[in-house]
Amino acid sequence: MDQEKLKIDTMICVMARLINNRETVFHGVSSHMPMIAIKLAQATHAPDLYHLNIPGGVNPEMRKVSSYSTAGYELYDHSRSQFPLADVFDLSMRGKLDVAFLSGVQFDQEGHVNASVIGDYHRPKVRLPGGAGSAVLIPTVKRALIWRTKHDTRTFVKQVDFVTTKGNIDRIITPLCVFCFRDGKLKLESIHQTSSSEEVVANTGFEIEVDGVAITPDPSREELAFLQKVDPKGYRYIEL
Structure with missing residues (x-):
């Protein structure tokens, strides 16, 4: 398998494994990877x-969803x-x-x-979309699971x-x-098998401890088979 695609599949499997049975789980817009992770966990x-989403459906039947719009x-x-x-908030x-996947x-x-x-708020280099639902959900949801397909020193910064x-x-x-976020700080929990401690350190703008850090298990055959079944057109790779 292409290494970049394997990274995406690994991320999705990690997200799915973090969901527990009977939990109520929400994802927002432009969230193909979390949406597929939710369906993987459900399967x-x-x-x-309970799968909640922006349009307001509960547990949509993915076999009837052709566009994979989130x-x-x-x-x-x-x-x-x-x-x-509105009721999700x-x-x-x-x-x-x-x-909540955000x-x-x-x-x-x-x-x-x-x-x-990015930059000074009043004279920014780049003005971004803003907090939207994240500003409400991250402080109030029981567990915010954040995903980001870019990992570099401009993304993970000192401040x-x-x-x-x-x-x-x-x-x-x-x-x-x-x-993982523990004791008031982000700490390295596991490193994917497609990466290394050196690569993580080089691409993280704050100090992290790598000694004794676990290795993320690769997707299993069963997980990969499900991903191919539920997403045969590869919409999960849109962010590559």
């Missing part, structure tokens, strides 16, 4: 999870029931949303997330240019590794 070890009408039309987006603020552009070791600007949000980050999954 394997978490058959009774905000398309099919996630509503081919779902078992409906749960509007209310659910999270009441402490009832178990997992992202950002910059992260620092203290768990700050920047999705607003973010702007704090869009901070909160209940549980893991950050990248093409190189998995970070």
